[in-house]
Amino acid sequence: MKLKKPKFWDHKKPSFFSYLLLPFSIILGLITKIKSKPKFSNSKIKTICVGNIYIGGTGKTSLAIKIKEILDKNNIRACFIKKFYPNQTDEQKLLSKNGVLFSNLKRITALNEAISEGFEVAIFDDGLQDGTIKYDLEIVCFNNLNWIGNGLTLPSGPLRENINNLKSYENVFLNGNEESLIAIKEQIKRINPNININSGKYIPLNIDEFDKDQNYLVFSGIGNHKTFVEMLKNNKLKIVSDLEYPDHYQYSKKDFDEIIINAKKFNAHIITTEKDYLRLENLNKNEIFYVKSSLDISDEKNLTNKLIKLNEKN
The missing domain is CATH 3.40.50.300 (P-loop containing nucleotide triphosphate hydrolases)
Known part of the structure; x- marks a missing residue:
């Protein structure tokens, strides 16, 4: 099971846990410097x-x-x-x-x-x-x-x-x-x-495919879930619920079923990112839609x- 990143990482100031782990940060930094090797350079590409x-x-x-x-x-x-x-x-x-x-x-x-x-x-x-x-x-x-x-x-x-x-x-x-x-x-x-x-x-490339009068449940397992939700809200989609999973999360059938159940509670359609959609290859994706985005x-x-x-x- 992949864990989410610690919440204290994104606090504006270091917390007690941050200071507790500080010696490990120093050790990791030293190991990284020791392991550094001569860089490969080429003129072919x-x-x-x-x-x-x-x-x-x-x-x-x-x-x-x-x-x-x-x-x-x-x-x-x-x-x-x-x-x-x-x-x-x-x-x-x-x-x-x-x-x-x-x-x-x-x-x-x-x-x-x-x-x-x-x-x-x-x-x-x-x-x-x-x-x-x-x-x-x-x-x-x-x-x-x-x-x-x-x-x-x-x-x-x-x-x-x-x-x-x-x-x-x-x-x-x-x-x-x-x-x-x-x-x-x-x-x-x-x-x-x-x-x-x-x-x-980020801008959505297929936002016109979505009815803006409809309720939507959003889920994703990416590193910037909040950015994804913010983009959808800025494009006037009615987000009634959002579920955040760890980055690169591998969804199980149990996860998938819970997403479906939650969506039905809100009478909502389900949308996710293109990355997440590609990770649902062994599940029934008929009820899932994805937003294709670009920079x-x-x-x-x-x-x-x-x-x-x-x-x-x-």
Whole structure:
């Protein structure tokens, strides 16, 4: 059974439990530094890593897909690379629906496969903290609702590395409405005045398929459930109940039956994310509808120019 992330991770200030776990955060940080290896660099393919510092729910996969769309429009042959995790087949399926995916227990092996297939650009979904690969472009993703939580590193908090490490990065992508990102942008610029900040928000692509006079029960097992619910409410859907499961949750028939029963209590239709829908492969999905979403980037031209220039570099 996969557990949800601790609630104290997202408190604005560290709690008693955070301080209790602080020694483990220090030890984990030291182990990570000791295990770091020389980075693999190559000139045969351009590498883009879409990663995060806050663990989970920052929109990495959606941005990776958006980058692939931009490269496709500019006739640049790109593929996806994702480290293989048995419990993340939903993301692997979603990436495969949008392009060629190379997935392996070792990212470097997947990269070599992409090189052998003649791709010009490899887009890594996650892997920012993988010390074995030197990326040509790194993008750190954040979500407006969670930002950096309590600001501490694992397991005291939700961060994979210290937020001050933004000093060593060149690009950040913020997910959320522009008004909610003002304070976050200011904090980032205080850490690194020269960092490039792009932003965007999720938009539903098939919202017209849903009757806005109808009641809806929403469920998901993703890292940014609140963002998904917020998007639906902003598009005037009447959400009467929402059920949140752990990220990459594998639904059982019992879970499925409980969702159906809850929906009937509210006389509601059931909607979920595309990722979750892909995880329901062994269940009867006739009563489930999914919302297909995409990232609407505020300054897509800026990102497009950056990607084209990257591909032109020798």
